[in-house]
Amino acid sequence: MSSPEDGTLARAAVDALTGQLALLPKPGLPDPRDLRARASGADHCALRWSAKALTPGLVAMAAAARRTGEATPRLREELGAIGRCTEHSVALAGGGHRGALWALGLLVAATALEPGAAPADVAAAAKRIAAHPDRRAPRRPSRGSSVSAKYGAAGARGEARAGFPHVRRALGALAATRSAGATEPQARLDALLTVMSTLQDTELLHTIGPLGLRLVQAGARGVLEAGGTATEAGRQALSAFDADLHVRAWSPRGSAGLLAGALFLDSLSAPVSSRARAA
Template identity: 45%
Template sequence: METAVRSSAAVTEQAQFAAWLAGQVTGALLDEVMLAPKPGLVDPRHRGAHSDMHWQLLSRSAHALRPGFQAMALAAYRQPAGSALRERIGALGREAEAAMLAATGGINTHRGAIWALGLLAVAAAQAPDELTPAAIAARAGSLARMPDRLAPEHTGHPGERACRRYGVGGARGQAQAGFPHVLGQGLPTLRGARAQGATEHAARLDALLAIMATLDDTCVLSRGGPEALQALQAGARRTLTHGCATLAGRRELRRLDRELLSRHISPGGAADLLAASLLLDRISRA
């Protein structure tokens, strides 16, 4: 009887932690959506470079994905790390994508985020006593490097085509490498700006720009090619020399926003990695 009680308590605790993780993922996605002004990206000011999206749609998408993220986190308890778990979370990710498309009328709002943040949620659930950003990212990278026999060989998505055309890793490469732009750019910049007295708003914008400055963003490459990517990276670096806590930095940010809008490009890959940075920050601070 005592063993059964302990087992039941463990199951309840796991379910609660999975629900909490899903809430943190949804919160990170909403934090990214509401951050403004984001160059070329959807935020409460405007649609960015997207004619088919607005911030309310992205918020709806984030909430629709919450059950999927919770199911992914629960899967980490039910199967050991290995190919079976990798295939299970891949299947759950595709189910979450279908839920997203149903909620948005077929518009791809968070496909890249499902991959990145889903892996991180699973990695957090795998070892609840080891929740440093580096430990979570390392476990997520190990999962991402495992094959998924059930996944389609080619999706036809623009990001996938950009990876093949320009020889970059894209979202898959970021995950398989253990999220280097999250650990190396996003999180350090976020925390460094806070430590220097920047507001949370300015710190998050600086983190986004730090990711933009070096990421081979396939969303940008697919829309504008290498020239657009170089313009984005140069503008992000120029803005970061001042920081978004300063008047000069905010002017450069608006200048970059105008340039990206004129080119009709949106750094969606950087936005996904900002959300991943905010997620790991949320988990490690909780």
């Protein structure tokens, strides 16, 4: 049985995901500009709608973690089963968010295990959960695991088993950019680019290979090295990078899910006033 705290965590996670969707311009990723484009507007609306379909599954994951009380193999298997059911519900609501569900599900469960913990401690708890194999998972390899094996990339599972290093990097970028006086959207875009600049995105590896992935990483680094999105030079670099990815139809989706994880952890310690300002 779930508690009010479980619902609060789930809603915070979904808010983080929809907050990520609201950012613009996101290079190669869906953003509010798509609402003005006849071809992709329906897709962006579907992503916003289907994000809310994650809520019951995330509530159940938080409740499972709170009931179990520690990062056991049984908890890992229960989270996997809930995740697969949630993927089905999200598909019926419009699809998407598979990577975000993996990251947010583990982080929500870890937060329920460690209520009030600092983001680094929550990430460590998620690492302990992810360390256990899911013995009930389908035996057929996923596309992400096949790509990880082919190229030696960490992939979503490796990211979790390492304690979400890119989520922690995004949190560091958020803090640094805010302290430098940037607006909240600028801080979030810089955090996204920070993830994008080093993440071995298995979706990109599958669609465009290692060379394409390196080009995407270099483009993200170029924006940050130009001063980030709070500077005129950084905004010009972002505009060029964004246009290039859209022309090529390259989509670094893995970075978006990890940014959502960072925004979720950030929201747990943010004062109410700053959350309202960011909305």
